[in-house]
Amino acid sequence: MNTTDRVVSGMRPTGALHLGHYHGALKNWVQLQSQHPCLFFVADWHALTTHYESPGSIGNNVWEMVIDWLAAGLDPAKAVLFLQSRIPEHAELHVLLSMSTPLGWLERVPTYKDQQERLSDRDLSTYGFLGYPLLQSADILIYRAAWVPVGEDQVPHIELTREVARRFNHLYGEAPAPAAQAAARKRGETLENTPVLPEPQALLTAASRLCGIDGQKMSKSYGNAIAMREEPASVTKKIRTMPTDPARVRRSDPGDPGRCPVWNLHQVYSAEDVRTWVQQGCRSASIGCLDCKQPVIDAVIQETAVFIERARPYQEDPSQLHSIVAAGCERAREIAQTTMRDVRSAIGLGYV
Numbered sequence: 001m002n003t004t005d006r007v008v009s010g011m012r013p014t015g016a017l018h019l020g021h022y023h024g025a026l027k028n029w030v031q032l033q034s035q036h037p038c039l040f041f042v043a044d045w046h047a048l049t050t051h052y053e054s055p056g057s058i059g060n061n062v063w064e065m066v067i068d069w070l071a072a073g074l075d076p077a078k079a080v081l082f083l084q085s086r087i088p089e090h091a092e093l094h095v096l097l098s099m100s101t102p103l104g105w106l107e108r109v110p111t112y113k114d115q116q117e118r119l120s121d122r123d124l125s126t127y128g129f130l131g132y133p134l135l136q137s138a139d140i141l142i143y144r145a146a147w148v149p150v151g152e153d154q155v156p157h158i159e160l161t162r163e164v165a166r167r168f169n170h171l172y173g174e175a176p177a178p179a180a181q182a183a184a185r186k187r188g189e190t191l192e193n194t195p196v197l198p199e200p201q202a203l204l205t206a207a208s209r210l211c212g213i214d215g216q217k218m219s220k221s222y223g224n225a226i227a228m229r230e231e232p233a234s235v236t237k238k239i240r241t242m243p244t245d246p247a248r249v250r251r252s253d254p255g256d257p258g259r260c261p262v263w264n265l266h267q268v269y270s271a272e273d274v275r276t277w278v279q280q281g282c283r284s285a286s287i288g289c290l291d292c293k294q295p296v297i298d299a300v301i302q303e304t305a306v307f308i309e310r311a312r313p314y315q316e317d318p319s320q321l322h323s324i325v326a327a328g329c330e331r332a333r334e335i336a337q338t339t340m341r342d343v344r345s346a347i348g349l350g351y352v
């Protein structure tokens, strides 16, 4: 695996995923797996940072989410799929990085205060919650990732990761760690001076933002989501009952797609000719809202049918799923262990 091009990303196990997850992140992961060496992990420890009082559902959520990854088209022959908690080296790197990370860097991360306010029903004044962006840094740096696919709101996390790596390299040396040097000598190669922990770059994704059926951001907690494996009858019902432009009280009232959440679905699901039909038909009241919704219903059902079909073998035989993740963990562990040998040795902990 070529580290100079490696992509690493993770997702918290929230259970079965919805179409917002697919269009916002997963679809991009599926493309990336054919362009880069990729590692994708289930961030199950991260789930504990906010749900430490109710860990009971994490296990089921993990497997449901991995089924959806595979249903989306992630291919274990192309990408390494694994579980964060099965690679304890993430925790070791986290603790070592925590020694030199100023508290202020973590307190400054914008999502820290935002999330504390948003999840005010939980006590998030914990060490784990403050430190979760540093755990994310360890998740990335341990694989010496070159790229991390993120949305705009996650860019400060990558900036933090870059700062953490820079500080580590400044404190403990830019030269290749002895373990890496020895391995290179065995191969008859010499290593240039490279940082022990290379700084990753954010790979900003031009992902489509899919609204929920009420026009707000799609989210399971808002109750406005369409699941990736939603049954056709339920997809139809959800879209048919979606609110539309409030100006269209009667069928003969003209509307404005810009004020209608159904238009957001057309932007993701419909080709240019259908979108033109919607724009003209809505503004001139020559189409009704149910006519307008039908092509979206058809397109969503076509998409979810593929996911349902791909998921079936893993639901029927979960052992396949477990084997894929076990093989991914093994591959990830090899990389993580190599990095940790170099990290320990750079810090001066290589005395055993």
Ligand code: SF4
Pocket (backbone or CB within 6 Å): 244, 245, 248, 255, 256, 257, 260, 261, 262, 263, 278, 281, 282, 283, 287, 288, 289, 290, 292, 293
């Ligand atoms: S015609 Fe389509 S875009 Fe216009 S208000 Fe109805 S559902 Fe929305």
